[in-house]
Amino acid sequence: MIAKSMESYVTGSSAIRAMFEEGAKLAKIYGAENVYDFSLGNPNLNPPEEIKQAILDVLNEEEPTFVHGYMNNAGYEDVRAKIAEHLNKKFSATLKADNILMTVGAAGGLNVIFKTLLDPGDEVIVFAPYFGEYRSYIANYSGKLVTIPPNTETFQPNLETLKGSITQKTKAVLINSPNNPTGVVYSEATLKELAAILTEKEKEFGIDIYLVADEPYRELVYDGAEVPYVPHYFKNTIIGYSYSKSLSLPGDRIGYLVVPEEVADFENLMVAASTANRIMGFVNAPSLMQRMVARCLDCSVDIEIYNRNREALYNGLTDFGYECIKPEGSFYLFVKAPIEDDVAFCRVAKDYRILIVPGSAFGCPGYVRIVYCVAYDTIIHALPQFKKLIEDIKNK
């Protein structure tokens, strides 16, 4: 028999499977091109051409036992040094190889950092809406998830409530900007205020609070928006990054953690994190992918394609009367459900062959997440269906 801790996942998983199966059934009945799947954050853009060339170059130019072999559990020294240098240029930082730990994507990185930091019962604060997987990443180490309710005006984190939620047991605050599911970029003002609160509470309780910034969407921003470099605002910041979205290779599992030297208990933390990477079974981030990204630090998918999707979907939906913040980043719209029950709304949407995810999955009922890392045509063809959907609801 499986572990008790996994039983609820099995139950939940069958609900997800049921949803997929219904989607597959719809595709069978109406044809796949007539089912509008906005449910999965799986990038639809090809990786930049440079990626393939860089892999070929690594295979042709570098020593095979080096390219495919074990290295330091933290990653190749030269790759980490290059990433540090790249970040220094981009953010006027002063990182070295020792501040970078290569990880199996951002999901791997977050698990490594929570394994490194959390004792059972330690509290980790997240701001709703938040990526639902965070629940597991924290529960894996018997941490306690503390949720701050959303500020649905701006979807900036609700800092007033944060103040009263920090306790002696607060070990970390986890933020995600540009945000999944809202697309909102946390502003400089937000980060300054957040830092002030954390600093004050660190003093009040005599503790260190780590600010973990999950930034897989950092490169996906529009209208000239800038994502502030969080360590400039708060000393105890750890960044989790992934190339999944900026290079469109989520399956290859490559990312890194940034731990600046100013972070509390820095030296022990880096040894522990690198050990965690090993003993959790990652051992090291995929080696060929490490070698590849070191050659592609300035590459990115063509954001303009996502931007066109964003404009089409946002303008279309708001024209029809849907309510939604215009997102500055990532590839999600977070739309107010036109009926109160977001789960019910997603069920109704399915009758219009539209697949979307309820906000409840992100700790924010009453809203739905619509991804736009899909073909432009999917959006164009789906818009009349979205229109019909809201009209039918209003005419009921």
Place this chain on the structure above:
Amino acid sequence: MIAKSMESYVTGSSAIRAMFEEGAKLAKIYGAENVYDFSLGNPNLNPPEEIKQAILDVLNEEEPTFVHGYMNNAGYEDVRAKIAEHLNKKFSATLKADNILMTVGAAGGLNVIFKTLLDPGDEVIVFAPYFGEYRSYIANYSGKLVTIPPNTETFQPNLETLKGSITQKTKAVLINSPNNPTGVVYSEATLKELAAILTEKEKEFGIDIYLVADEPYRELVYDGAEVPYVPHYFKNTIIGYSYSKSLSLPGDRIGYLVVPEEVADFENLMVAASTANRIMGFVNAPSLMQRMVARCLDCSVDIEIYNRNREALYNGLTDFGYECIKPEGSFYLFVKAPIEDDVAFCRVAKDYRILIVPGSAFGCPGYVRIVYCVAYDTIIHALPQFKKLIEDIKNK
């Protein structure tokens, strides 16, 4: 501050670092070519030529968003089907895609399976000597490691002691054949007796006991030795496999779990394991590597090179008076330390510029592990030093 559970790792890690630093110091003084490093199981053979070609073919022939995208957390359906078919041919099994779960190497696979199975306090039995990382893989899920002392005559598992060590809380027995560190292949007779004991104890306690077979060295066998297919002997067998050694790509992190349909609680177990793969942050095994191995199922490094190393090292050492079982598999020799204290012996060996690992690290004091996945010349040049070492000890 880091988690309490990670503190001992930080302490231990500084001991390992000290060892590496001493090795580096020796290399500086005597030249790297005059330091004989037999401490790391990092294959020295290039991956087979087909690997590079297969990667190029995948990149040239398959759709980029497919190759680099997310797929089912268990892995690509077609890759799993091909691996199942490959195993069916090789072992007269009846596996399907659903019995295979692609993992981030064997280390990832073992962590996934223990996350899936273990409730806090559940016991996992291992036979000394055993790969030291197992301690962490079990502790990660608050499992209790139960160690069976070695049978130093044959280094087959000590089944008499096993019988008395199984309790109501036994959840799994973890075996590793061909074995790290001994190179011993567990015989058919061993597996039959082991299966009989497990079956008897399952009945006695009214429990399911999972036999987890860690088989990263399955393809590395010599003198025509065969590694029995464990599910033929015991119904509740789960196999962990990795291409790290057979294809010489440990850094790329690609392997799989085999869970035959007869395994207790099969359906829940597969859903839970695939969920565990996701929530632990692996998400899925590296996608390009999955696509590659499906094209290289019959490939292997040239075992004859390891065999030549094995013969040279084994014959040399035993000629000098070292005591050692002749290993049938993997790329390790497990040699009796000529002085009682294996840790002290490793320290002395360092004075002869020989780096080896004490058996204590494998739960088997009094022995040392010597790897032979090194250059043949390293062995040839080191042999006179090994000779001097044992002579000096005997003449003391």
